[in-house]
Amino acid sequence: MIIRLPCVDSTNSYVLKHATQLDHLTLVTADEQTAGRGRFQRKWYSPPGQNFYGTLLIKDLPPHCQPHESMATLAMAALATLQQEGRLHRAWLKWPNDIYVGHAKLAGLLAESAIIEKHTVFAIGLGVNLNMPQAELAKIDKPATSYLNETGKSWSPPDFTQNLYQQILHYWQRLTDHHHEFIEEWIRLSPLPGKQVTIDTGQERLCGKVLSIQPDGTLRLQLPDGTSRNFICGDVSLTEFTQ
Incomplete structure (x- = not known):
């Protein structure tokens, strides 16, 4: 309706x-x-x-x-x-x-x-x-x-x-x-994996490379020190973009 x-x-x-x-x-x-x-x-x-x-x-x-x-x-x-x-x-x-x-x-x-x-x-x-x-x-x-x-x-x-x-x-x-x-x-449908991004969670602002989007909806990001973290939400901006 x-x-x-x-x-x-x-x-x-x-x-x-x-x-x-x-x-x-x-x-x-x-x-x-x-x-x-x-x-x-x-x-x-x-x-x-x-x-x-x-x-x-x-x-x-x-x-x-x-x-x-x-x-x-x-x-x-x-x-x-x-x-x-x-x-x-x-x-x-x-x-x-x-x-x-x-x-x-x-x-x-x-x-x-x-x-x-x-x-x-x-x-x-x-x-x-x-x-x-x-x-x-x-x-x-x-x-x-x-x-x-x-x-x-x-x-x-x-x-x-x-x-x-x-x-x-x-x-x-x-x-x-x-x-x-x-x-x-x-x-x-998301072109983000493999791209460099900045994510602002409201509490911290981090840069890294998107490794994947997980089935549970989280974004997996590789940080500059080589570690990776999952994010459930945040504002993402792309350092680079080509489709």
Whole structure:
């Protein structure tokens, strides 16, 4: 089910507030967010009518699945929509929760959860820069791009939403019925292994070479002293990038 709202503070907040009344795999979208947010409570710039702002409600995560796979479902669906329907083949997944084109951010995801009636539910937010012109992108404090900026074409948010939801259903089916293949595809979609990166965990900032992305969702990094560590989350920036 898709629910479209004209304006909301945050689609994630709306979904968590109304989770008991909403069905599993409901996608709530908004034409505008007045308090959109990303990770670490960063403001997500959400001008009206230009982009996709939405949240997927997951109420029934299969027992064999891990929480990070709920976000992977929406990330893979969004990437497939952009690559297949939007012909934006240069888009790629950046661990753990972004879609980039080159060094510029095209989309971001935010996973939140709550215990409702003794049951964990997940609200997976997604923001995609669809029709933001360069003048608007310049207002974002980090390198950003949009579908319009990359292709010269506009994409109406309602049309994008319909295409995205079909991909969500496809990848949810893969997650539930072909779990091993789903995880392999998610790992394969990231070009990070083998690249030099900097990771900021909020407590420390480290440089190293990405060895792998693990099935449990962690990033394995080789540090300059030769040791390796696994990271469950953090902001990753690439020292180099070639696809």
